[in-house]
Amino acid sequence: MKYSCGALRASDEKASVELAGWVNVRRDHGGLIFADLRDRDGITQIVFDPQRANFSEAERLRHEDVIRVRGTVRRRPAGTENAKLPTGEVEVAVDELEVINRSAVPPFQINKDDDVDENLRMQYRYLDLRRAPLQRNIALRHKIVKAMRDFFDERGFLEIETPILIKSTPEGARDFLVPSRLHPGSFYALPQSPQLLKQLLMIAGFGRYMQIARCMRDEDSRADRQTEFTQLDVELSFCTQEEVLEIMESCMRHTWREALGMELAPFPRLSHVQAMETYGSDKPDLRFGLELQRVNDVFAQTEFAIFKSVIDSDGAIVALRYPGGGTLSRRDFDALVETAKQNGAKGMVWVALGADGVKSSAAKFIHENVAAQLRERTKSETGDAILLFADATEAALGAAGKMRNVVAERAGMRDPKTFAFAWITDFPLFEADEATGKPGPAHHPFTAPNDDQWELLESDPLRMRAQHYDMVLNGFELGSGSIRIHKAEFQRKIFAMLGLTEDQVNDRFGFFLRALDYGAPPHGGMALGIDRIVMIAAGESNIRDVIAFPKNQLMRDVMMDAPSPVPEQLVSDLSLRTLPPKP
């Protein structure tokens, strides 16, 4: 009878079994050969006896050979059980050995979790995937996605697929374009998200929609961001923001329970303003405290010119506790100042609360009473350091917020096994564009403002708050959602506000505005990044480690060697011509 390599137990003793898998390792004792046979399910020790004809064949087994064996399960002799393996009480005495396919010597060791060069791993992705960490991560990903689907099914949602070839709408990220053979000069776009399509499904009366949706954005990748990625996409009709939050939070609670066996506490909620003030970030890591403190008052009388001018110009001096930072050397602090600058700080003043007294990079201005007040305000202790950031309010908070993560990392306060979810609510509807100062959508242009704020659209749009919410986890944004605008009239107002002409609106969004005219129900929803969720759940720090076939930083698939040139004929069939590469 066939078994997986993780199945056999002591209770299977004397069973006649067939196992197939990869040779994880061979231990050749000369007169007796052990091998560990591996498949997705586990590892089983098989034993070759010199009396058997297959012994000489067993001597030739090598790592990653694919074999099938038939034999008898027996208990291992007392004292030789392996407690590290679930199958460690038994072994299979092999009667028949079939070598199905020999393996070349792999470019790196499959049976060890050692670090290997990323490029090599990508080139031999199928071998990297064979190793335990990726096997685990991909299996976890399946469990998470299944838990999500089960949850929404239970709640009456339909999973509906939306097309991959859609219309380019020039807002947002750069589109991936697909040229049309039948319509020369015209292009499809790959979806950045199924945003408009899911809203159309609401207008179509489906009420509750979800999809595990593939999305593409032609932007540079990061450790937590891949150009091609997967979203849990959700939309529902006749809902309030509160209902969306409840459903999404329950979904995550269900998912963590099913996939990780963990119970999640209720998610704390912070307004956007609150998050920025307290943590200097709209995606604060709540695994630790280290709240930022505005300490302008402490320096009200300071002679320190930089601080003084910041206070006079209505900026902020922000203090951050660095637990254990008091023992750092001047050299370490110099490096930390550099880190702060890379994180957007103009500069950074440090105050070290050493056992032998207070030291500071601005010692002249950090009088004893100032140090005492800072210590009190940041709840610091002897042995800690306090970092000070002075700048325009937003900039100072932002830099301090980034350094908050840096010092927490150094202080070992970012435990990957702790999951601190939170909601961020009350985002602004518009943000001023840094270059032009013009208002642009903070989320996307379909987001509804708070119901009573439409009159601000002409007078003071930047003050409008949106029915927009983010879910964050351990300092990562998992995703955003909002209540959408469901009246064409209001949608047109927003487009106009964003500077689109009537013609542009009709050309790009005409189909959508028309749909809003035919009885569009109020609706809202959310989309969460599946890759990021799995990454954090798996305790990985790179999103590639939870994607079966990821691309590298320059968007190349180095295993397939994509993208690649194509025959000229294929290009001309599309009525296209390639330009010579840019010099």
Added chain:
RNA sequence: GGCGCUGUAGCUCAGUUGGUUAGAGCGUCGCCCUGUCACGGCGAAGGUCGUGGGUUCGAGCCCCAUCAGCGUCGCCA
């Protein structure tokens, strides 16, 4: 496009102030080994020090350029 880190054996790394023949562990190959599980023992093979140029009597090491990977800024409605 900018910045940073990395590049030495199949893999992971060490390599002192620029100085003889570039080392280790794992893997690979061969021989030995009947209770191992990172089996053990003995032996062997394996190197364009990313690439190109320069400085020097002499470069893995210093300088310049370049390529690749990773991280990051820009970008990500």
